[in-house]
Amino acid sequence: MRMRVLPLAMTAVLLGGGVAAATTGSAGASEPAAHAAASCLGTAKNYSGTPGSGSSNAHWPGTGKWAYTTANCADINLKTNYTRTVRVCFKATGGCNAWKSAKKGVWKVIASGVKDGSGFYVQFKGVNASTGKIAY
Numbered sequence: 001m002r003m004r005v006l007p008l009a010m011t012a013v014l015l016g017g018g019v020a021a022a023t024t025g026s027a028g029a030s031e032p033a034a035h036a037a038a039s040c041l042g043t044a045k046n047y048s049g050t051p052g053s054g055s056s057n058a059h060w061p062g063t064g065k066w067a068y069t070t071a072n073c074a075d076i077n078l079k080t081n082y083t084r085t086v087r088v089c090f091k092a093t094g095g096c097n098a099w100k101s102a103k104k105g106v107w108k109v110i111a112s113g114v115k116d117g118s119g120f121y122v123q124f125k126g127v128n129a130s131t132g133k134i135a136y
Contacts, residue, residue, distance in 0.1 A: 040073035044135035052127035059123050066119035069136045076111040080132040084124050091119030
């Protein structure tokens, strides 16, 4: 009986070591992506949008103002305090991207692959102002 316990114990130790090594390897592989996202979102700022009026949508930053992307993030990320439909408009092109749904309390990439120093503003569908966090 003792002879059977020892091989089983050795197998368990070997399997346990293999699992630990596999776990460590996979965590290390995803670390740079996780670190980049954490660094970007770690620079997030609170925002408070300007309400729209009549048929004009709410937006951030204020009327006639632009925010400028930084080297902190490759994307423009938004976390709203209430679910909103949003889009980003760019100074260089004068155009806006497609409307996207940003769910309450969840980070949403609202523009991706944006060059550093790009002027932009965020539009919120409807006249209600929006609040939350933005990282760019």
